[in-house]
Amino acid sequence: MPEGEEGLAQLSEILVFQQPLGGTAQDVVDLARTSLGQCDGVGIQVLAGDSVGARATTDARSLDLDSLQDELDDGPCVECLRDGERHELEPVTSDERWPRFGPSSRRVGLIACVALPLVAHDELIGVLNLYAWPAVGFAGWDRRQCGTFAHRASNLLASAHAYARTQVLIARLEGRLAAIPGTQLGN
């Protein structure tokens, strides 16, 4: 099975109830890096309401690039989270579209990056950032492969999030029950 297809197949074999949401997010970025061509580093942000519920990156440089976009409030990731669209930083045009992030990212060796919206049940649930800093030339992203991966990852993360919410609710209900004096379960 080709690398990309294998990554997709593995994505469909992740059990959402065996680890916290952050663990599933980490599995997603690790699989993206190994299975998507031209991808040297990956970062992900999974939304929980208006804030970020989970973050994961494959390596320190991707973490820096994710953080840099947050700090500068500029870059494809930030724009993707604003409008829910795919945004691509290409080697030549970067400076004009993202005047703060473009030059800074080039200084740390970034050649290209793409921010893919994660959408499930017609709702934006996060962003997947693919980074490229190849030693030799950059040949471009396989758009179809990246799109399919993001789609499948969106479903998985939405499920992991839904399951995580059930665990939070269970803990809250158990806490409330335990707080009622003299009426613990079993009485």
Add this chain to the structure above:
Amino acid sequence: MNEPREALEDELSDLAGLLQTDESLDAMLGHVADIAVRAIPACDAAGVTLFEHDRVTTAAASGPLVQRVDDHQYTTDEGPCLESLRTGEIRRSPSLVDDTRWPKFRGPTLEEGVVSCLSLPLMIGNHGTGGVLNLYSQNRPFEEADEVIGRRFMPPASVAVANARAYAKAQAIIEQLQEALQSRDVIGQAKGIIQARERCSPDEAFDRLRDLSQHRNIKLRDLAKAVVDTPDILDG
């Protein structure tokens, strides 16, 4: 019209990842069975058998035939589904007429018009084989090629079932806790009423409530609700 198999495999993979949070577990398993019928050429009917609490049940089926044939396996305690569940291996019978492996199951199944069957084990969570995707054919044999497609279905189908089942279990726990909490709330209120009326401690109030429940043969929660609604019943 035949749908492209790749599209159906994608659909199953999507299903594995996406919890249908507004659907029941049975409906979700029904989707898995339906996709199998559409994707595997020889398949006329499909169902998902789950093994839970030492019992096998048909949790979802594409049609009534599946339940009837499954029942023949459960009542005779033999057949491809049960063997697949026990061994964790695929069981395929291209021709039930010529197959002597399950003599008690074969007769009634042939009478149902089923000529061939294929059972695919589902590995659910870390508990080994916890279910089986059963495929039945009334017209043509399940060939090696059908088994190859079925084999590709096993991982995403297993994950779809495992994820959906875990979510359904979590939902059931939430319902139980909410019910317990409502019940405890009522009991807490009733205790408060007893404490106020009888100037006693919380534990004494609870003992009084429990004694009354036993004496009047009324469930604790029902009695508590009655006390909250009509405190005077304590005087009766």
